Amino acid sequence: xxxxxxxxxxxRATSAVMLALTGVAALITLLPLVLIFGYLIREGASSLxxxxxxxxxxxxxxxxxGMANAIxxxxxxxGLAALIGLPVAVLAGVYLAEARGSRLATAVRxxxxxxxxxxxxxxxxxxxxxxxxxxxxxxxxxxxxxLATMLVPMVTRTTEEMVRLxxxxxxxxxxxxxxxxxRTMLGVVLPAARGGIITGALVGVARIAxxxxxxxxxxxxxxxxxxxxxxxTAALPLQIFAYAISPYDDWHRQAWAGALVxxxxxxxxxxxxxxxxxxxxxx
Amino acid sequence: MxxxxxxxxxxxxxxxLRPPVTxxxxxxxxxxxxxxxxxxxxxxxxSGFSFWYGAVQALHDIDLSIxxxxxxxxxxxxxxxxxxxxxxxxxxxxxxxGVRHEGDICLHGRSVYERGEDVVHLxxxxxxxxxxxNPFPKSIYDNVAYGVRVNGLARGRRELDEVxxxxxxxxxxxxxxxxxxxxxxxxxxxxxxxxxxIARALAVQPEVLxxxxxxxxxxxxxxxxxxxxxxxxxxEYTIAIVTHNMQQAARVSDFTAFFYxxxxxxxxxxxxIFTTPREERTEAYVTGRFG
Numbered sequence: 343x344x345x346x347x348x349x350x351x352x353x354r355a356t357s358a359v360m361l362a363l364t365g366v367a368a369l370i371t372l373l374p375l376v377l378i379f380g381y382l383i384r385e386g387a388s389s390l391x392x393x394x395x396x397x398x399x400x401x402x403x404x405x406x407x408g409m410a411n412a413i414x415x416x417x418x419x420x421g422l423a424a425l426i427g428l429p430v431a432v433l434a435g436v437y438l439a440e441a442r443g444s445r446l447a448t449a450v451r452x453x454x455x456x457x458x459x460x461x462x463x464x465x466x467x468x469x470x471x472x473x474x475x476x477x478x479x480x481x482x483x484x485x486x487x488x489l490a491t492m493l494v495p496m497v498t499r500t501t502e503e504m505v506r507l508x509x510x511x512x513x514x515x516x517x518x519x520x521x522x523x524x525r526t527m528l529g530v531v532l533p534a535a536r537g538g539i540i541t542g543a544l545v546g547v548a549r550i551a552x553x554x555x556x557x558x559x560x561x562x563x564x565x566x567x568x569x570x571x572x573x574x575t576a577a578l579p580l581q582i583f584a585y586a587i588s589p590y591d592d593w594h595r596q597a598w599a600g601a602l603v604x605x606x607x608x609x610x611x612x613x614x615x616x617x618x619x620x621x622x623x624x625x
Numbered sequence: 626m627x628x629x630x631x632x633x634x635x636x637x638x639x640x641x642l643r644p645p646v647t648x649x650x651x652x653x654x655x656x657x658x659x660x661x662x663x664x665x666x667x668x669x670x671x672s673g674f675s676f677w678y679g680a681v682q683a684l685h686d687i688d689l690s691i692x693x694x695x696x697x698x699x700x701x702x703x704x705x706x707x708x709x710x711x712x713x714x715x716x717x718x719x720x721x722x723g724v725r726h727e728g729d730i731c732l733h734g735r736s737v738y739e740r741g742e743d744v745v746h747l748x749x750x751x752x753x754x755x756x757x758x759n760p761f762p763k764s765i766y767d768n769v770a771y772g773v774r775v776n777g778l779a780r781g782r783r784e785l786d787e788v789x790x791x792x793x794x795x796x797x798x799x800x801x802x803x804x805x806x807x808x809x810x811x812x813x814x815x816x817x818x819x820x821x822x823i824a825r826a827l828a829v830q831p832e833v834l835x836x837x838x839x840x841x842x843x844x845x846x847x848x849x850x851x852x853x854x855x856x857x858x859x860x861e862y863t864i865a866i867v868t869h870n871m872q873q874a875a876r877v878s879d880f881t882a883f884f885y886x887x888x889x890x891x892x893x894x895x896x897x898i899f900t901t902p903r904e905e906r907t908e909a910y911v912t913g914r915f916g
Contacts, residue, residue: 514717519771519776519825520750520776525775530761
């Protein structure tokens with residue numbers, strides 16, 4: 343009798359300890375985001391004014407100015423990268439899910455995983471050699487290609503997983519009606535996987551929006567307005583990097599503000615992804 | 626080995642594919658002149674059909690004909706090849722890598738494996754209902770309309786509405802869903818989903834309807850509805866149904882084929898299979914002594 347209660351107590355104690363440990367670990371993962379966000383608001387919010395969103399950087403020594411060109415440049419490059427990368431990634435993901443065992447699929451899957459692990463600075467150098475050198479200059483286009491190079495393997499793999507999650511029976515149900523395979527994929531399987539694919543795409547886009555290293559050798563950055571994708575273009579991460587290592591207090595404050603804007607941008611995309619997934623699951 | 630030999634020896638006995646006309650037709654009264662149909666050519670006819678998954682042979686030299694506008698039940702223990710056979714008729718197994726076959730299956734006299742046979746068209750002619758109901762994540766209406774639209778079987782909205790209604794009525798689902806056709810099909814109950822899948826299959830006007838354990842995941846009441854539906858549908862359709870449920874086979878089918886270890890052991894009128902089976906193995910199975 344006593345042995346049973348003792349064992350029972352020990353079991354409950356173990357359970358409580360494990361629960362506490364996992365709870366603390368969960369809190370620790372949350373901590374960095376909360377700290378970063380709090381710190382950015384404290385340091386950056388005061389420098390956020392209308393001028394920050396409407397003006398280009400002032401020359402060295404003058405105070406004021408903003409990062410309007412960098413914000414637009416980031417949106418331009420991320421948009422271009424999504425335009426180039428997402429169609430390729432989604433189609434490749436569908437291929438991987440459908441041609442699961444084929445030799446090409448195995449090779450592509452392996453390549454995507456390796457590419458996912460390649461340091462982003464290397465991607466920047468690769469695109470520098472591929473585009474910047476032949477084109478004779480830095481450009482938003484090269485920046486977008488570098489970002490797309492990072493985006494494609496990420497979204498390819500998430501798309502593959504999402505398409506695989508769709509029950510095989512759904513595809514068979516379509517085929518059994520005399521619907522061609524490609525049409526079943528488009529009309530039945532992809533809509534069923536839509537929520538997950540959109541989430542994967544948005545998470546991928548949010549991830550590349552904050553990348554600095556691939557842009558160093560490709561977009562370079564710019565102090566002025568530049569909307570032509572063939573020319574060097576400013577981007578938020580680049581501007582933050584440039585300002586943060588500068589010796590001027592005013593630029594430091596602007597770097598904080600830029601970081602806050604960037605994290606808000608990424609957060610918006612992530613929340614959008616959540617929302618898209620939630621809606622897709624409900625319908 | 627001896628068992629195998631027994632089965633092999635048994636083969637000649639089952640070659641008369643259609644049972645002799647002299648046997649009294651089951652449910653003759655309910656059918657109303659089935660004799661006229663007895664002479665009809667089989668809808669599906671397999672001859673010497675063998676099938677392999679990679680190196681594993683799943684079907685051995687199957688000779689079986691599925692008569693027109695009748696319900697044929699395929700019974701047998703798990704892994705006996707009955708589902709494989711069913712999925713060979715509409716070539717659903719083509720999707721699995723490393724499969725091959727020998728022999729032939731004919732649909733209304735024409736080989737489904739003939740070179741140049743359009744698999745997509747074949748599957749339109751041979752509808753299929755699966756074990757797990759698999760409605761598309763679309764509205765009830767779109768589920769039924771999907772195959773019709775893709776195959777271009779209806780001209781205009783009104784005709785499509787008619788086809789959808791007719792199919793749902795035929796699948797005994799119309800009254801339950803007519804007020805919520807635009808609602809998502811995944812909101813239906815399991816039994817309703819399965820009847821929706823039947824309606825969806827009927828909408829493209831197949832010549833043959835294959836059912837792979839259509840009621841095995843359903844409760845008794847939903848099962849009864851499906852069985853009643855099958856009974857109704859055989860006026861118009863040729864139905865082949867795989868089932869693990871012996872009572873179900875006895876209730877809904879006119880003919881029963883008993884599969885065991887990839888071989889067709891015996892086929893005949895359902896009544897005969899269940900009351901006076903020729904093979905000992907069949908008797909053992911239908912009386913529940915194994916399987």
